[in-house]
Amino acid sequence: MMQQPFGTELNPQLNAHSELQHFLDTDGLNRELIEQILDTATSFFNPADGLIKKVPLLRGKTVANVFFEASTRTRTTFEVAAKRLSADVLNLDINTSATSKGESLLDTIKNLQAMQVDMFVMRHADSGAAHFLAQHVAPHVSVVNAGDGRHAHPSQALLDMFTIRRHKGADFSKLSVAIIGDILHSRVARSQIHALKLLGCKDIRLIGPETLMPNHAEAMGVSCHHELEPALKGLDVMIALRLQKERMQSALLPSEREFFKEYGLTQQRVALAKPDAIVMHPGPTNRGVEIAADVADGKQSVILEQVNVGIAVRMAVMSICLGNRQKEVR
Amino acid sequence: MTQIKIPGLIDLAVRAKQLSAEQAAAEKSGITRFCLQPDSSKPVLDDAAVAQAMQKKIDQYAPSALMLGAITQSLGGTQLAEMAALKQSGCIALTDASQPWSSHQTLKRAMEYAKSIGIALHLTAQDSSLADGGCAHAGAVASQLGLPGIPSSSESGALAMMLELVEETGARIHFCRLSTERSVKLIQRAKKRGLPVTADVSIHNLVLDEEALRGYNSLCHVQPPLRGNADRLALIAGVNAGTIDAITSHHQPCTEDDKLTPFPSSKPGIAALELLLPLTLTLCKQGELEQGAALNALTTGPAEVLGIECKGFVLCNTEKAFTVDSAQMLGSDRNCPYHGWKLNGVITTN
Numbered sequence: 220m221m222q223q224p225f226g227t228e229l230n231p232q233l234n235a236h237s238e239l240q241h242f243l244d245t246d247g248l249n250r251e252l253i254e255q256i257l258d259t260a261t262s263f264f265n266p267a268d269g270l271i272k273k274v275p276l277l278r279g280k281t282v283a284n285v286f287f288e289a290s291t292r293t294r295t296t297f298e299v300a301a302k303r304l305s306a307d308v309l310n311l312d313i314n315t316s317a318t319s320k321g322e323s324l325l326d327t328i329k330n331l332q333a334m335q336v337d338m339f340v341m342r343h344a345d346s347g348a349a350h351f352l353a354q355h356v357a358p359h360v361s362v363v364n365a366g367d368g369r370h371a372h373p374s375q376a377l378l379d380m381f382t383i384r385r386h387k388g389a390d391f392s393k394l395s396v397a398i399i400g401d402i403l404h405s406r407v408a409r410s411q412i413h414a415l416k417l418l419g420c421k422d423i424r425l426i427g428p429e430t431l432m433p434n435h436a437e438a439m440g441v442s443c444h445h446e447l448e449p450a451l452k453g454l455d456v457m458i459a460l461r462l463q464k465e466r467m468q469s470a471l472l473p474s475e476r477e478f479f480k481e482y483g484l485t486q487q488r489v490a491l492a493k494p495d496a497i498v499m500h501p502g503p504t505n506r507g508v509e510i511a512a513d514v515a516d517g518k519q520s521v522i523l524e525q526v527n528v529g530i531a532v533r534m535a536v537m538s539i540c541l542g543n544r545q546k547e548v549r
Numbered sequence: 550m551t552q553i554k555i556p557g558l559i560d561l562a563v564r565a566k567q568l569s570a571e572q573a574a575a576e577k578s579g580i581t582r583f584c585l586q587p588d589s590s591k592p593v594l595d596d597a598a599v600a601q602a603m604q605k606k607i608d609q610y611a612p613s614a615l616m617l618g619a620i621t622q623s624l625g626g627t628q629l630a631e632m633a634a635l636k637q638s639g640c641i642a643l644t645d646a647s648q649p650w651s652s653h654q655t656l657k658r659a660m661e662y663a664k665s666i667g668i669a670l671h672l673t674a675q676d677s678s679l680a681d682g683g684c685a686h687a688g689a690v691a692s693q694l695g696l697p698g699i700p701s702s703s704e705s706g707a708l709a710m711m712l713e714l715v716e717e718t719g720a721r722i723h724f725c726r727l728s729t730e731r732s733v734k735l736i737q738r739a740k741k742r743g744l745p746v747t748a749d750v751s752i753h754n755l756v757l758d759e760e761a762l763r764g765y766n767s768l769c770h771v772q773p774p775l776r777g778n779a780d781r782l783a784l785i786a787g788v789n790a791g792t793i794d795a796i797t798s799h800h801q802p803c804t805e806d807d808k809l810t811p812f813p814s815s816k817p818g819i820a821a822l823e824l825l826l827p828l829t830l831t832l833c834k835q836g837e838l839e840q841g842a843a844l845n846a847l848t849t850g851p852a853e854v855l856g857i858e859c860k861g862f863v864l865c866n867t868e869k870a871f872t873v874d875s876a877q878m879l880g881s882d883r884n885c886p887y888h889g890w891k892l893n894g895v896i897t898t899n
Binding site: 223224225226227228229246323324325343345346347348350351367368369370371406409433434435436438439 | 687688689691692693694695696697698700761763764765766767768769806809810811812813814886887888889890891
């Protein structure tokens with residue numbers, strides 16, 4: 220391609236001092252920034268009881284949770300996180316309001332901005348929507364990506380990294396991690412891959428049928444496997460992804476039953492990994508589809524822990540971004 | 550020699566919003582004839598009355614424009630438009646623009662009918678079920694950006710099918726906007742077999758590849774999508790070898806609002822009519838395109854596709870450099886990703 224400038228900001232999430240000002244994607248971060256987020260998240264836990272403290276970091280700030288796609292868990296944890304930071308929170312379910320009346324995304328956001336919102340936490344069906352928003356908000360406003368199309372779900376990925384670090388230590392270089400199931404449509408998987416690589420993980424295995432694998436996935440620095448059992452050997456971490464039911468209608472898979480038979484995480488299969496391996500899932504789980512109930516509830520599962528950690532990681536992301544974004548315009 | 554005299558350029562694919570603006574942009578690039586897509590007007594150019602009204606506007610505002618009529622009524626892909634009437638009203642060829650064909654049977658009958666009235670069809674090969682709502686080439690970049698992909702097979706598969714129909718009907722077909730390496734090979738083979746086919750490529754698929762999508766630049770959202778570098782190089786080789794007969798600007802004006810949305814929701818299209826010649830000459834200067842073949846693909850190549858002569862001559866300084874300022878561009882909209890680019894080639898007089 221002709222090498223000429225496009226004027227597009229490739230990584231708008233960092234400010235001129237390479238500090239986080241928006242949180243859009245794990246791609247484009249670096250190890251120090253990820254560790255800063257994970258360490259900040261740790262600091263929110265009260266060492267005495269392990270509960271998350273309420274802190275005044277965002278007092279007087281307004282956070283708008285703008286969800287163009289339905290979500291329960293992510294939206295709730297962002298809301299709780301903002302409230303623990305003492306922010307005022309607006310929750311907007313856009314499916315039923317403005318854009319269905321023909322208002323553009325940018326109009327919706329500009330109207331909210333006029334109501335003195337300091338941070339947008341947005342989920343949108345279009346890949347790149349959070350990048351787009353970050354390029355158009357006012358200079359004091361931060362954008363946090365709560366999921367954009369198939370592209371990224373960086374807060375989920377970092378809470379997963381937090382969980383892995385808590386169980387396996389800070390040295391990711393010797394870890395073997397597998398992500399299993401519908402990689403193609405998964406924004407979680409893409410964000411996990413970048414985060415794992417930045418933290419030094421060298422053995423990332425994607426496991427699933429060809430129909431659920433992205434094109435040229437190897438270009439992301441991972442290995443791809445179509446057979447589950449051989450690929451489970453020696454793993455430290457197994458991450459099962461949620462399989463959406465609409466995948467059956469588009470002929471990507473014959474049936475949930477066959478998927479579970481070929482790729483479902485069962486006790487027998489989990490036993491092929493290392494004895495102390497952990498089982499993760501971004502939730503909500505389809506028991507008996509991608510994961511057996513006794514594995515989801517079993518002693519190697521850290522699935523519920525992930526939810527609690529999610530609050531602390533989101534508090535870290537929100538406080539760091541808004542702190543960096545507003546310190547210069549104050 | 551930096552000053553050259555070449556026949557007036559012919560652009561096979563221009564979508565116009567404001568005829569006078571597109572005419573001015575064309576003149577700036579030395580384009581003395583350009584084909585208007587049938588969806589440039591509302592209602593679309595699918596019957597004689599619309600064609601006659603359009604011809605009047607052309608006479609008044611855009612004397613370089615030639616009309617492409619629709620193959621099917623309302624570009625709907627089901628009922629044939631009155632092709633003979635369109636031809637008699639001045640349409641130089643017929644096309645359903647970028648509308649995909651849902652029925653091979655309708656397409657075959659369109660070819661047979663067009664052959665019997667002696668008019669060429671300009672076809673875009675795309676299997677919409679394989680394209681599956683995608684907005685970017687199904688390659689490594691789209692995978693990383695999480696953009697739904699359009700596989701190469703959606704074009705080459707449809708093209709192979711269309712070539713089978715040409716084989717059977719003997720209709721004179723021009724294939725529009727090739728974007729993949731396999732498509733170039735299919736056209737090369739068809740030509741070798743002596744089939745009455747020609748092909749063009751959009752300048753954007755020669756200049757840009759999928760890497761341009763990083764950062765979700767919606768100005769680079771175009772159909773067919775910007776593909777991999779191997780595809781781009783195969784298209785360049787296709788122009789150099791004469792397999793591809795013409796380079797088009799594939800000019801598609803889009804409003805600011807059309808582009809001011811996240812990439813997948815933005816309207817595809819690039820407006821760069823006046824940059825057709827400079828972008829081509831810059832590729833020559835960089836040693837990718839051969840100047841002789843490239844200039845043929847802007848002049849005599851498309852003339853042969855249409856069965857006409859080039860109109861007049863233009864003088865061009867092939868070396869003269871300038872910086873693109875999209876705010877100063879003359880077409881009806883400013884959706885141009887080349888703002889700030891340094892290009893070579895300026896028309897000195899025509």
